[in-house]
Amino acid sequence: MSMTTGGGGGYSSDINMTPMIDILLVLLIIFMVIVPVTPKGLDALVPQPPKNPEQQKNPGDRTIVVQVLHQPGKNPSYKINETDVYNGAGGPAAQKELQARLTEIYANRAERVMFVKGDDDIDFHYVAEVIDIGRAANVDHIGLMTPKIMAGQ
Amino acid sequence: MGISVRNEGGKVSSNINVTPMVDVMLVLLIIFMVITPMLQNKVQIDMAKVDNATAMPDADKDDAIVVAVTRDGGVFLGQNKTSVSELGSQVSTALADKPGKTIFIRADARAQYRAVEDAIDAVRSAGVDDVGLLTQKRENGPGGA
Numbered sequence: 267m268s269m270t271t272g273g274g275g276g277y278s279s280d281i282n283m284t285p286m287i288d289i290l291l292v293l294l295i296i297f298m299v300i301v302p303v304t305p306k307g308l309d310a311l312v313p314q315p316p317k318n319p320e321q322q323k324n325p326g327d328r329t330i331v332v333q334v335l336h337q338p339g340k341n342p343s344y345k346i347n348e349t350d351v352y353n354g355a356g357g358p359a360a361q362k363e364l365q366a367r368l369t370e371i372y373a374n375r376a377e378r379v380m381f382v383k384g385d386d387d388i389d390f391h392y393v394a395e396v397i398d399i400g401r402a403a404n405v406d407h408i409g410l411m412t413p414k415i416m417a418g419q
Numbered sequence: 420m421g422i423s424v425r426n427e428g429g430k431v432s433s434n435i436n437v438t439p440m441v442d443v444m445l446v447l448l449i450i451f452m453v454i455t456p457m458l459q460n461k462v463q464i465d466m467a468k469v470d471n472a473t474a475m476p477d478a479d480k481d482d483a484i485v486v487a488v489t490r491d492g493g494v495f496l497g498q499n500k501t502s503v504s505e506l507g508s509q510v511s512t513a514l515a516d517k518p519g520k521t522i523f524i525r526a527d528a529r530a531q532y533r534a535v536e537d538a539i540d541a542v543r544s545a546g547v548d549d550v551g552l553l554t555q556k557r558e559n560g561p562g563g564a
Contacts, residue, residue: 305474305475306473308469311548388532389531389532390528390530390531394552401471402471
């Protein structure tokens, strides 16, 4: 009897950590996979028409409207107000030129507001890229011009 | 000598200990039960890739109003297909108790901009003046798309 009770002293008194570490590692891996899924996006404003149409101020020369123009079968071209960017050609080089011009325009401005107006037939990602370029040029407020806003509705 | 070895061998259990494996499997089961609804509550959209996107954690919340525009011009409010003509009234109903909230637009990169414009116009008619265009972070440097 006394021998068997004495035999109990042979058991290890350490807690077995292995299963706990297994589970913690699995949890760690799973949270590492989940975290990067936070949605990202571009903030944009949609201007509301003035209550009184008479109030519509004529657009000042400080207003910047970037137009994205559809060119069949090619990348769209860009215009800042009525000025062609990159001689009316499209593509990545035109986007670089657009960003350089916008950076120059907004370098000395306190209120950095830009409007983006896209043709109906272009793909959405071209517009998203222009907003992205505006963000890169430190424009704070980017407004989207839609046909109904142009019509004053 | 031979006898004692045989006795030692008889005491070793030949069963595999399945407890840790079952532990891990149960944890994985619970985690996939939690994740699966998070992955499936979205309309399949291939979003535009940009460099300067800001984080929009609000878009993942349960009460976020997300308008999706698919490549073929379909408009979804949350997960429900709707039409541009009904979108305005549906959004203003959803916005009734919380004005000034941001609406999120998940538009497909290759969706026609006309469809996106129409959706934005419909949302604008509901009194929204701030939209978040959800995008993805570009991974392979500029000039990729």
